Amino acid sequence: MRYLPLDASEREAMLTRIGVPDIDALFADIPPEYRIEGLLDMPLAMSEMAVERAMTAMARRSVAAGSAPFFLGAGAYRRHIPASVDHLIQRSEFLTSYTPYQPEIAQGTLQVLFEFQTQVAALTGMEVANASMYDGSTACGEAMLMAHRLTRRGKAVLSGGVHPHYAEVAATLAHMADEKITRLPPDVVACEDIAAAIDDETSCVIVQSPDFFGNPRDLSTIAAAAHARGAQVIAVFTDPVALGAVRSPGEMDADIAVGEGQGLGNALNFGGPYLGLFATRMKNVRQMPGRLAGETVDAEGRRSFVLTLSTREQHIRRERATSNICTNSGLCALAFSIHLTLLGERGLRRLAEINHANAVQLADRLSSIRGVEVLNTHFFNEFTVRTPRPSVDLIEALARRGVIGGLPVSRLLPDAGLDDCVIVASTEVNTDDDRAAYAKALSECL
Amino acid sequence: MNKQGRPTRPEDVAAKARATFTGNRALDIEEALIFETGRFDATGVDLDDPAPFQSRLGPHAREGALNLPGLTEPEALRHYVRLSRDNYSIDAGIYPLGSCTMKHNPRLNERIARLPGFADVHPLQPVSTAQGALAVIDALAKALMTMTGMSAVAMPPKAGAHGELCGMMAIKAAIEARGERETRRVVLVPDSAHGTNPATAALIGFSVRPVPAGEDGNVSVEAVKSALAPDVAAIMLTNPNTCGLFERQIAGIAEALHGAGAYFYCDGANFNAIVGKTRPGDLGVDAMHINLHKTFSTPHGGGGPGAGPVALSSRLAPYAPVPFVAREGDELNLVEHAEGTASFGRMSAFHGQMGMFVRALSFILSHGADGLRQASEDAVLSANYVRACLNDVMSAPFGDRPCMHEALFDDRWLKDTGLTTLDFAKAMIDEGYHPMTVYFPLIVHGAMLIEPTESESKAGLDLFIMTLRYLAFAVKAGDRERLLSAPVFAPRRRLDETRAARQPVLRWTRPAPA
Numbered sequence: 001m002r003y004l005p006l007d008a009s010e011r012e013a014m015l016t017r018i019g020v021p022d023i024d025a026l027f028a029d030i031p032p033e034y035r036i037e038g039l040l041d042m043p044l045a046m047s048e049m050a051v052e053r054a055m056t057a058m059a060r061r062s063v064a065a066g067s068a069p070f071f072l073g074a075g076a077y078r079r080h081i082p083a084s085v086d087h088l089i090q091r092s093e094f095l096t097s098y099t100p101y102q103p104e105i106a107q108g109t110l111q112v113l114f115e116f117q118t119q120v121a122a123l124t125g126m127e128v129a130n131a132s133m134y135d136g137s138t139a140c141g142e143a144m145l146m147a148h149r150l151t152r153r154g155k156a157v158l159s160g161g162v163h164p165h166y167a168e169v170a171a172t173l174a175h176m177a178d179e180k181i182t183r184l185p186p187d188v189v190a191c192e193d194i195a196a197a198i199d200d201e202t203s204c205v206i207v208q209s210p211d212f213f214g215n216p217r218d219l220s221t222i223a224a225a226a227h228a229r230g231a232q233v234i235a236v237f238t239d240p241v242a243l244g245a246v247r248s249p250g251e252m253d254a255d256i257a258v259g260e261g262q263g264l265g266n267a268l269n270f271g272g273p274y275l276g277l278f279a280t281r282m283k284n285v286r287q288m289p290g291r292l293a294g295e296t297v298d299a300e301g302r303r304s305f306v307l308t309l310s311t312r313e314q315h316i317r318r319e320r321a322t323s324n325i326c327t328n329s330g331l332c333a334l335a336f337s338i339h340l341t342l343l344g345e346r347g348l349r350r351l352a353e354i355n356h357a358n359a360v361q362l363a364d365r366l367s368s369i370r371g372v373e374v375l376n377t378h379f380f381n382e383f384t385v386r387t388p389r390p391s392v393d394l395i396e397a398l399a400r401r402g403v404i405g406g407l408p409v410s411r412l413l414p415d416a417g418l419d420d421c422v423i424v425a426s427t428e429v430n431t432d433d434d435r436a437a438y439a440k441a442l443s444e445c446l
Numbered sequence: 447m448n449k450q451g452r453p454t455r456p457e458d459v460a461a462k463a464r465a466t467f468t469g470n471r472a473l474d475i476e477e478a479l480i481f482e483t484g485r486f487d488a489t490g491v492d493l494d495d496p497a498p499f500q501s502r503l504g505p506h507a508r509e510g511a512l513n514l515p516g517l518t519e520p521e522a523l524r525h526y527v528r529l530s531r532d533n534y535s536i537d538a539g540i541y542p543l544g545s546c547t548m549k550h551n552p553r554l555n556e557r558i559a560r561l562p563g564f565a566d567v568h569p570l571q572p573v574s575t576a577q578g579a580l581a582v583i584d585a586l587a588k589a590l591m592t593m594t595g596m597s598a599v600a601m602p603p604k605a606g607a608h609g610e611l612c613g614m615m616a617i618k619a620a621i622e623a624r625g626e627r628e629t630r631r632v633v634l635v636p637d638s639a640h641g642t643n644p645a646t647a648a649l650i651g652f653s654v655r656p657v658p659a660g661e662d663g664n665v666s667v668e669a670v671k672s673a674l675a676p677d678v679a680a681i682m683l684t685n686p687n688t689c690g691l692f693e694r695q696i697a698g699i700a701e702a703l704h705g706a707g708a709y710f711y712c713d714g715a716n717f718n719a720i721v722g723k724t725r726p727g728d729l730g731v732d733a734m735h736i737n738l739h740k741t742f743s744t745p746h747g748g749g750g751p752g753a754g755p756v757a758l759s760s761r762l763a764p765y766a767p768v769p770f771v772a773r774e775g776d777e778l779n780l781v782e783h784a785e786g787t788a789s790f791g792r793m794s795a796f797h798g799q800m801g802m803f804v805r806a807l808s809f810i811l812s813h814g815a816d817g818l819r820q821a822s823e824d825a826v827l828s829a830n831y832v833r834a835c836l837n838d839v840m841s842a843p844f845g846d847r848p849c850m851h852e853a854l855f856d857d858r859w860l861k862d863t864g865l866t867t868l869d870f871a872k873a874m875i876d877e878g879y880h881p882m883t884v885y886f887p888l889i890v891h892g893a894m895l896i897e898p899t900e901s902e903s904k905a906g907l908d909l910f911i912m913t914l915r916y917l918a919f920a921v922k923a924g925d926r927e928r929l930l931s932a933p934v935f936a937p938r939r940r941l942d943e944t945r946a947a948r949q950p951v952l953r954w955t956r957p958a959p960a
């Protein structure tokens with residue numbers, strides 16, 4: 001077996017050195033009646049070529065996003081990722097290292113995390129960010145729990161513009177932890193009155209901008225209402241590139257900003273691994289979940305970086321920790337950070353502008369088709385359209401014509417009465433030909 | 447002498463390292479932060495001007511500066527390559543972190559994970575266009591069921607601790623279905639457990655009742671029985687446990703729990719020791735997470751991403767989270783909504799760590815039934831070899847008892863030397879090795895937990911063992927300075943961790959003008 005260096009004679013010599021007659025002696029603690037002879041239902045070892053052949057055959061059974069005009073977003077975005085990003089994250093020293101618990105031989109990872117934290121803080125307009133969470137949805141759930149700790153209250157109010165998966169994750173956590181949650185009904189055109197749902201038990205208001213349906217939202221007035229009642233505002237976003245164009249959570253007075261970072265540096269990967277971004281105000285840092293890299297000096301006085309404030313974390317604080325999280329999304333955070341470094345302020349601004357321009361052009365094209373209505377007044381790179389045909393059916397029909405046309409809202413919100421709505425996204429990868437193909441296929445399907 | 451007549455013999459060269467003007471030490475380059483070298487107008491990505499358009503951002507446009515520096519591509523390459531060279535990695539040497547299973551990461555798996563049919567598939571594409579992705583989830587789940595002997599596998603959890611949360615939420619849902627949610631609010635956790643276990647239990651409103659381990663490092667049926675009461679929902683027990691030992695009484699513990707109406711959550715962090723040797727399902731486990739990044743070698747990536755699918759017994763399978771894959775004739779479908787099922791709901795967006803699933807499945811296919819069993823045997827053999835070869839110079843808390851895939855030592859052998867486990871670990875760095883896990887498990891004083899995995903050659907193990915023996919001899923010979931000052935040769939000396947925590951600097955800020 002190509003991955004196992006020991007050979008039979010070496011195994012024999014090692015057993016002799018240990019002083020046992022055979023390998024079974026080392027498994028003597030397993031009661032005999034529970035030992036098995038092997039994994040009888042599984043095939044035997046395969047060569048590299050054979051595995052590649054088998055896995056490639058599976059891969060061919062899916063339609064790759066890049067092979068079709070592709071307009072699906074809703075929390076995961078197809079981006080052009082510079083070639084150097086994937087090259088760099090595959091360097092052994094990044095790919096095959098562990099959590100930097102021995103900082104003297106892990107400054108590479110630690111400095112990257114420090115830079116990542118600074119970038120996320122700048123992007124979100126917040127003061128401090130952690131070294132990443134699993135993904136946007138779990139970061140949102142952790143933010144809710146953090147707000148409960150900060151306010152010593154146990155009720156969250158969720159806007160109807162929050163991504164349904166994120167809302168369901170928060171609802172699951174709340175149900176399990178015996179805490180309350182108020183979910184406002186799906187809010188396609190951002191007209192809900194969130195302030196009216198806030199009371200003196202409310203620990204936090206969770207609002208997404210741009211929201212699930214593509215509407216950018218002004219959180220400032222919501223923040224004023226929440227703060228007046230002693231509640232925190234958690235701002236959610238699902239595409240980091242949006243923050244190159246729309247107002248940041250920090251500017252709008254949010255207390256915690258959480259979001260999905262996949263849209264920079266990371267491929268679609270059918271939903272994971274992604275990375276959660278998590279930022280807040282410095283005064284809240286000791287209630288923040290997740291790892292943090294901090295600056296210090298070494299014994300020779302040189303600037304160095306180290307994991308810090310770990311008394312918040314499970315390996316020290318156990319049941320009194322701020323979270324049970326241990327693993328983060330280190331490599332995804334590295335990809336995010338490299339992509340953002342390559343873009344810089346100028347590149348991010350330009351990238352956001354192109355995303356917006358492509359979405360505007362698409363919206364103009366689609367709304368000129370008879371029966372198609374764009375519901376958003378304002379949007380960044382994603383918007384909701386209403387068509388005369390049930391949307392699940394429509395999207396399948398478009399797929400048969402080779403176009404991935406967006407998300408039928410009813411796939412995630414089956415009971416919302418939005419069966420005729422589709423959420424459509426456009427990023428920099430879409431061309432004018434893609435838009436033309438979409439418009440043509442859509443006219444044919446209606 | 448070399449060709450230029452300069453001295454090259456050691457005795458002719460000035461022995462003492464001197465300070466350099468730059469702070470660099472040859473290949474070890476001091477690298478500034480991107481915020482110090484980058485410019486706001488520099489970019490490594492060329493983007494075309496968009497065609498003219500009318501903005502639809504309305505009043506929501508971001509006006510102010512973002513303060514994000516950019517680097518051109520050559521500058522960025524150099525920055526990250528230089529930083530990478532300050533890291534230790536499994537590709538460069540043994541990484542014997544107990545509990546972490548740092549084994550070889552096959553590069554085939556990286557290639558396969560990047561196939562467009564896996565990497566470039568959106569989680570919300572019509573399922574008719576994502577059949578290959580669902581097939582991977584289905585095949586991996588089936589393989590994990592075979593290895594664990596359990597009824598179902600919940601695939602969504604994104605890491606080990608997330609898997610714990612998944613298993614404990616399934617247990618809570620099952621207890622709720624029995625109408626005992628209000629009464630069963632206690633989770634038993636041995637004092638040797640990973641910190642994630644009590645943290646997970648507390649996160650969803652359980653209180654934690656500790657169970658002591660015995661002198662032999664095992665939890666006994668009697669200890670569990672005396673902690674059991676009608677208020678107990680479950681136990682969270684690691685097997686093989688954090689001392690590197692198989693829990694000999696595990697089946698009896700399971701029986702006692704089930705008899706008292708409680709569930710058995712098994713922390714599967716150490717599954718690498720027993721794949722193909724025994725099946726947790728047969729032992730009475732109700733839920734167990736499997737760290738794909740440990741047992742099945744998806745790269746650790748400097749601290750993630752991981753993946754933590756949870757195997758469930760038939761008693762808990764109905765409560766598994768959404769989504770899950772269901773076969774409908776020749777097609778695979780996704781069940782994405784909990785309504786109308788017993789599922790406890792959703793615990794993350796989308797469908798789990800697909801990129802890790804692909805790598806893990808590729809690892810499993812490569813090894814096959816024979817290779818997986820051999821890997822577990824080699825991991826256990828290597829750990830016992832390390833244990834046997836160091837037992838005379840270090841001290842093992844459980845004597846000559848064979849271990850599973852981790853060899854545990856304590857610090858009794860350092861007694862009266864004024865040296866600590868940490869000093870020993872830092873001295874290993876100077877010798878070119880990543881240290882073992884230190885000060886864990888908490889129940890062993892000054893613990894040193896060595897997990898060589900199956901990936902090391904015998905020659906590599908022998909060198910590693912010899913190095914630790916030299917260091918142990920240095921301790922015994924009173925060469926304290928070697929350990930106290932270590933590391934000397936690493937990119938950094940020991941760090942001031944107190945300062946980092948007392949005056950936290952968690953982001954770069956522009957220095958005030960002088």
